Each structure stands twice: as structure tokens, then as C-alpha cells.
Amino acid sequence: MANGQVTATGDYLSRMDGDGDGRVSLAEYQAWMLYAFERMDANGDGRLEPSEQPGGRAPLLTREAYLARLAGRFNRQDANRDGYLDARELAAPPQ
Template sequence: MRNKRGIATALAVALGLGAASAVRTAPDEAAQKSFDSADVDGDGKVSWEEYRNRMLHVFHQMDHNGDGRLTPDETPPAKDKSGQPVKGGTVTIEAFSASIEKLFKAADADGDGVLDPDEWVGAPRKSGK
């Protein structure tokens, strides 16, 4: 359970730092900038490779000591759905990678293997299918 909370915390932090906006409405300026930064080839879509690279970049930025793990001292405080503080656990890069793959697939509403701007904005709120 502790590791799952840590993964959730890491994902929330990574998403908040630039992978998507938590707003479900049309993309705002910050979400668009985030989308554009992940859309490396400029085709108006974010592929799994572009998404993974963006998320791993954020992971590595957070991993201050470069050991391939995010520890509670490397992640900002997080809160659960009720607003209560959650103590994070250690998250390995392998667990993080598996979690972002599930998140990408859940956000890809039309199943075409890429995220368009609307799917990007909804990514953090989508549930697995």
C-alpha cells in the first residue's frame, strides 16, 4: 500500500509539473505549453514515446541524488482525495514507468496510440479501462 501511494504521489507531482492540467475544460495556456513541450515533432499529437520521455525527464529532475528512486524527501507533499496529507513512499523508476504507461493508455480515450490536446488535459483524471 505504501508503494502505491508513493507511485500515486510521484504521478501527481509529475503531471502537475508539466504533463497535463488537472482542469477538464478546454486546454488553457499552461496546459497548451505543456502539451507543446511534449509534442517534440510538432504534429499536434503526443505519442507514447514523447509522453514517456517527458514523464521520465520529470522523474529524473525530481531524483536529486540520481539513484533511480524517488524518496519522500525528493517529492513535494501530497494530499489524498479528502485533502488529508499523504506520506509518500519510495518509487523506483520501474514502478513509475509502469504507472505512466497505464495512465497514458487510460488517457488515450479513442485508443489511437497518441494523445490529442483534449486527451492531454484529461490525462490526470482518467481512470483505467
């Protein structure tokens, strides 16, 4: 998925919302946010070694652990607990 820089919440919503239903599911959120992991994973092995991460000192991070971290962030942002993020929840400061 090509991910360009976006500056408005509506832009995030429209780009993350793969099925066009006006809200972002966990799967859509993870698919959008996974680009950062994939860009850092220089050797494509699904693991970020310390040398592949900013600063070079972070512990090993697997793709699965990164997806779990994203799920935690998603769940904290999902203020109404409906399993989706709407524009208001996307615009809210990170929890």
C-alpha cells in the same frame, strides 16, 4: 529537456510533441513527465527514497515504476485508444 510552465493545452501539445506530428506518443509523454522524477532524485540513482519525496513518507519509487505509472495515466487519457494523445485528450480531466 527544459520544461517551463505552460498554461494552455496547445502549449503542452507543442512542447510534448517531439516529432511535431500534432499528437503525443507514450514515449513523448513519458519523456516530458519524467522531469518531476528526475528533479526529486537528488542522488541520481534512479530511485526515489522516502526522503526524496514530498512529505518524506512515500514508499520507495523506482524510475521503472514511475514510467509504468505514467503509462497507465497515458492509457487512461487515450480515449480513442489510438496510442496517441491529441489536444482534446490532453485537455480532458485526468481519468
